[in-house]
Amino acid sequence: MTQLSILQPALAMFILTFLVWVWMAVTRISFLYGNRVHPQKVATPELMNQLVPESIQNPANNFKNLFEMPVIFYALCGYLFASGKVDGIYVDMAWTFVFFRAIHSFIHCTSNIVRYRFMAYGLSSFILWVMVARFAIDLCA
Numbered sequence: 001m002t003q004l005s006i007l008q009p010a011l012a013m014f015i016l017t018f019l020v021w022v023w024m025a026v027t028r029i030s031f032l033y034g035n036r037v038h039p040q041k042v043a044t045p046e047l048m049n050q051l052v053p054e055s056i057q058n059p060a061n062n063f064k065n066l067f068e069m070p071v072i073f074y075a076l077c078g079y080l081f082a083s084g085k086v087d088g089i090y091v092d093m094a095w096t097f098v099f100f101r102a103i104h105s106f107i108h109c110t111s112n113i114v115r116y117r118f119m120a121y122g123l124s125s126f127i128l129w130v131m132v133a134r135f136a137i138d139l140c141a
Helices: 003-034 045-051 054-065 069-083 088-109 114-140
Strands: none
Touching (some): 003 054, 003 069, 003 088, 069 114, 088 114
16 A cells, blocks of 8 residues: 555546536537527526526536535545555545445436435545544544
């Protein structure tokens, strides 16, 4: 286990964010071109929400989500790397976080069944907060 090991799940989150961005762009552009919607008619988030169906908006909403809790994950991975505190437990937890975030994104961008989406979100968040708590304890020890 090297310090670099913690950067692999962080890279996986970057890749997940990129994939959701592509999904968002493809679905939005396809909808707008297919329905001949002038770009000015969707110039603000409010106008976009009024005109574009939820199924087209879901990837965009998920993309926004990927700049909420994952930001804490990225910062924590950076702190772990910089402080030399990376171990197998942190790396396993980081991969678990990424796994549940990927499930969350898939559900959000497809069926958007909130019950299942929330379960994936809750599990990923729990893992992240345990990582943060462990890091705080390690720093104080």
